[in-house]
Amino acid sequence: MKISLSTTLALACAATLWGCSSTPKVETAPVAAAPAPAKAAPAPATPAPAAAKAALPAWLDPANPVSSKRSVYFGFDDSSIAAKDRPVVELQGRFLAAHPEVSVRVEGNTDERGSSEYNLALGQRRAEALEKALKVYGARDSQMEAVSWGKEKPKAQGHDEAAWAENRRADVAYPAR
Incomplete structure (x- = not known):
């Protein structure tokens, strides 16, 4: 069955007009309610104490040293x-x-x-050295995973000894939450 161009346009216009039609809104007058008896004003809400608010875990709290002191630095070509x-x-x-x-x-x-x-191998040795040292103070194997980023995640940009010294490190990375 062939449909002519004019029939197709007429159907499209009709569909458009049909989709754009709206129902008129009927406004009703609000029913007046009987006044409620006067109640005593509620006591003003007191702000929740800071301790009651959701506390940040220590590793996310910028004021906590666990959050800010996470890096151990190494010498050139060294993992001790x-x-x-x-x-x-x-x-x-x-x-x-x-x-x-x-x-x-x-x-x-x-x-x-x-x-x-x-660098991937050296980074792995550094991560494993820090992991081993953390165990001395009671950290468990099940809590840690040693990974190497090699030179892929520099802390400092630059091509001098100061930048290189910042990048020769192992970091303790905690979960985001």
Whole structure:
């Protein structure tokens, strides 16, 4: 069955007009209600104390050292933890020991020098070194996963020793919530 162009246009116009039609609204006058007896004014609401509000987990609270001190830094081509970083390791290890329900990812990183393969292996050694050190303070194997980003996630941009030193690290990465 062939339909002519004029018939198709007429049907399209009719469908458009049909879809655009509306029903007129009927307004009714509101029914007057009898006045309600006067009640005593409710007591003003007191703001909830800060402690009652949903508290941030320690690892998300910027005021908590667990949130701000998560990185351990390494020397060039090295995966041993320096004495200056032991307080960070102890802080994170003791926190994980006290919170067995929390799981973290220990992320090893390197500077940009070296091949991708070499840097992935070095980053893994750094992550595993930090994981091992956290266990000394009570963190459990089941709470941690060691991964390497190699040179893929630099903390500092630049091609000098200052930037490279910032990027040679292992981080304790907590869940977002």
